[in-house]
Amino acid sequence: MTLLDKSKYRNVSxxxxxxxxxREKQNLLLRQVAAHIExxxxxxxxxxxxxxxxxxxxxxxxxxxxxxxxxxxISLWLCDKVIEAVDNDPLATxxxxxxxxxxxx
Amino acid sequence: MTLLDKSKYRNVSxxxxxxxxxREKQNLLLRQVAAHIExxxxxxxxxxxxxxxxxxxxxxxxxxxxxxxxxxxISLWLCDKVIEAVDNDPLATxxxxxxxxxxxx
DNA sequence: AATACATTTGACACTTCTTGACAAGTCAAA
DNA sequence: TTTGACTTGTCAAGAAGTGTCAAATGTATT
Numbered sequence: 548m549t550l551l552d553k554s555k556y557r558n559v560s561x562x563x564x565x566x567x568x569x570r571e572k573q574n575l576l577l578r579q580v581a582a583h584i585e586x587x588x589x590x591x592x593x594x595x596x597x598x599x600x601x602x603x604x605x606x607x608x609x610x611x612x613x614x615x616x617x618x619x620x621i622s623l624w625l626c627d628k629v630i631e632a633v634d635n636d637p638l639a640t641x642x643x644x645x646x647x648x649x650x651x652x
Numbered sequence: 653m654t655l656l657d658k659s660k661y662r663n664v665s666x667x668x669x670x671x672x673x674x675r676e677k678q679n680l681l682l683r684q685v686a687a688h689i690e691x692x693x694x695x696x697x698x699x700x701x702x703x704x705x706x707x708x709x710x711x712x713x714x715x716x717x718x719x720x721x722x723x724x725x726i727s728l729w730l731c732d733k734v735i736e737a738v739d740n741d742p743l744a745t746x747x748x749x750x751x752x753x754x755x756x757x
Numbered sequence: 758a759a760t761a762c763a764t765t766t767g768a769c770a771c772t773t774c775t776t777g778a779c780a781a782g783t784c785a786a787a
Numbered sequence: 788t789t790t791g792a793c794t795t796g797t798c799a800a801g802a803a804g805t806g807t808c809a810a811a812t813g814t815a816t817t
Binding site for chain 1: 776
């Protein structure tokens with residue numbers, strides 16, 4: 548892995564941020580949340596910092612466990628995927644807009 | 653590959669459609685276009701039908717070769733990536749909208 | 758029908774990415 | 788300094804992506 552690729556790990560995940568925020572408000576430990584969705588604590592840590600992705604099922608479980616809106620969590624999860632897909636392309640905004648238009652039809 | 657996965661190959665790529673359309677209008681052969689971006693004809697065929705993805709560089713070359721708008725081609729290319737990222741999630745639209753909002757800031 | 762050429766398809770080797778798991782590391786509080 | 792929470796790096800296995808080829812299919816034209 549090159550030095551540049553390192554930046555990948557500084558990427559922030561909107562879902563991850565939300566999860567961490569919510570978890571801390573409820574005074575839950577990473578370990579507890581991780582156990583609930585049956586993943587390693589390390590993976591949970593990475594997920595909150597956007598270094599690893601969760602799957603849909605895990606996100607749903609998490610939303611329930613944290614008494615949060617499943618819809619919001621899934622939206623954020625998709626949002627992260629979209630942002631990752633367009634990366635930092637100069638035309639990112641246009642691409643996303645186009646996708647929105649196409650998907651509506 | 654399961655039967656269900658087959659559906660993947662029925663996916664249409666917006667960029668692919670545009671390329672095919674443009675190529676045919678100019679009476680160019682797959683082979684010619686493929687040669688220009690230095691890929692196998694088979695890959696070009698797949699790209700036009702959305703079975704394989706091109707990379708950014710290839711898309712740019714293609715736009716130039718087909719006297720088309722590079723901006724439009726890249727937008728379509730990103731659009732395809734976005735759509736692929738959200739797959740067919742019921743909350744796809746919301747996820748994309750959220751991404752658009754976040755990216756603007 | 759037979760030919761010629763364009764396109765599609767499936768298979769393949771190869772590379773790169775992803776995943777889950779583990780161990781060792783940092784850090785702060787007691 | 789010990790404890791507990793979190794982070795980091797690494798690994799192996801599997802999945803997914805890439806480019807290429809040969810064979811199959813389609814499509815005019817003669």
